[in-house]
Amino acid sequence: MNTSFTFSGQLLKAALLRESTDIHFSPFPSATNIYFRILGKRMLYKKITPQHYHLLLSHYKFISGMDIGETRKPQNGAYQYQQNNASYSLRLSTLPLNNMESLAIRILPQDQQYSLQDLFLFPYQVKRIKEWIANRSGLILLTGPTGSGKTTALYTLLETILKEKSYQTITLEDPIEKELQDILQVQVNEKAGVTYQTGLKAALRHDPDIIMIGEIRDKYTASFVFEAALTGHLVLSTLHAKNAVGTIQRLLEMGIRKMDIIQTLIAVASTQLIPLHMPNTVQKRAAILELLEGEYLEKAVKGVDVHDFQLETFEKLRRKAFAYGFINEETYHETK
Structure with missing residues (x-):
């Protein structure tokens, strides 16, 4: 779980640096593709192994209050994330696929003020x-x-x-x-x-x-x-x-x-x-x-x-x- 925690932090920092609004995990038998949505466009960030994704998915489900053992039903979770004194609300959702689950994370900045x-x-x-x-x-x-x-x-x-x-x-x-x-x-x-x-x-x-x-x-x-x-x-x-x-x-x-x-x-x-x-x-x-x-x-x-x-x-x-x-x-x- 420590490796997943470290990678999760790196991933979120990379997404925030690029001002991403969403992170998408698309799992396939050979690899899981990680995408960032930036200015409305979906861009490939990285590919990781199925084993790595499984650990990462368990980590995200745990910290967002989902049931780690439930893989057959869609689930929703939330997690508060802090970086450089800025606060973000992460909305996580899983979607059951054939023998695997996809994950989407919506990034909601809490401190940004707009007119x-x-x-x-x-x-x-x-x-x-x-x-x-x-x-x-x-x-x-x-x-x-x-x-x-x-x-x-x-x-x-x-x-x-x-x-x-x-x-x-x-x-x-x-x-x-x-x-x-x-x-x-x-x-x-x-x-x-x-x-x-x-x-x-x-x-x-x-x-x-x-x-x-x-x-x-x-x-x-x-x-x-x-x-x-x-x-x-x-x-x-x-x-x-x-x-x-x-x-x-x-x-x-x-x-x-x-x-x-x-x-x-x-x-x-x-x-x-x-x-x-x-x-x-x-x-x-x-x-x-x-x-x-x-x-x-x-x-x-x-x-x-x-x-x-x-x-x-x-x-x-x-x-x-x-x-x-x-x-x-x-x-x-x-x-x-």
């Missing part, structure tokens, strides 16, 4: 999202694929709002990805009896102004989120969807009634991360947003093709980013 201007490319879109928060009730959704920065954006939005005005803010999360100041965070734990329903009932007794629900994952959670928004509070949440109109389709597929969407949903901000290529700057990514609200949102719910109107789609936004020199031609075509 909305750091995260989003166009300032006018930041201004519009902040205006949505003036609503005292209803639902605001941040949507996009896995790894598009939805949760980071949601956390940053909450932190920005609380710097400008005092709101009683309560989150229901599974899991809590980052500890926030001045926000009451509730860890949903079905096994311990802390469900979204019991968490919401308890949260409502704390007189919240804003309720944040980590992610809409299924029909049950979708119904719950809309129920929370109907209590007369402002609710923020995230959902996996390809684009803004796709968000509406997903809600309908989850059984949410059209009238409930129209009456409850304030707006949708669908995110897409694009790598910036500006001279003399550190390479980074920023988000462009499809914003769906008001009459466009209602038309989308009713099945009208809002792309025929002046809706700023990802295609139009990428074209604008290219015209302004934020991205190069290769990136423009890559992200189409």
Whole structure:
């Protein structure tokens, strides 16, 4: 286990040095490939022997609270990691394969502070999202694929709002990805009896102004989120969807009634991360947003093709980013 501990430390240091967001272990009979996800791209870091991987996997399962002996079921675990006075939350998950298990590690920096201007490319879109928060009730959704920065954006939005005005803010999360100041965070734990329903009932007794629900994952959670928004509070949440109109389709597929969407949903901000290529700057990514609200949102719910109107789609936004020199031609075509 000592060798595994040493290699684990070296591996995490290498991943952090490259500003990786994820580490993937792909086991095969001859070798296990280790990949880093950097700026959205998966890059091979190293190959190790199956024996070495088995020891490393046992080490990670042990320190993250998983059952080392369980190999037939998917498992999730968490581990707090410190390096150079910086704190990171590691979210680990295993996936059973044929006679082996794969492992994925999500790296969540706990000390990094972002501004909305750091995260989003166009300032006018930041201004519009902040205006949505003036609503005292209803639902605001941040949507996009896995790894598009939805949760980071949601956390940053909450932190920005609380710097400008005092709101009683309560989150229901599974899991809590980052500890926030001045926000009451509730860890949903079905096994311990802390469900979204019991968490919401308890949260409502704390007189919240804003309720944040980590992610809409299924029909049950979708119904719950809309129920929370109907209590007369402002609710923020995230959902996996390809684009803004796709968000509406997903809600309908989850059984949410059209009238409930129209009456409850304030707006949708669908995110897409694009790598910036500006001279003399550190390479980074920023988000462009499809914003769906008001009459466009209602038309989308009713099945009208809002792309025929002046809706700023990802295609139009990428074209604008290219015209302004934020991205190069290769990136423009890559992200189409």
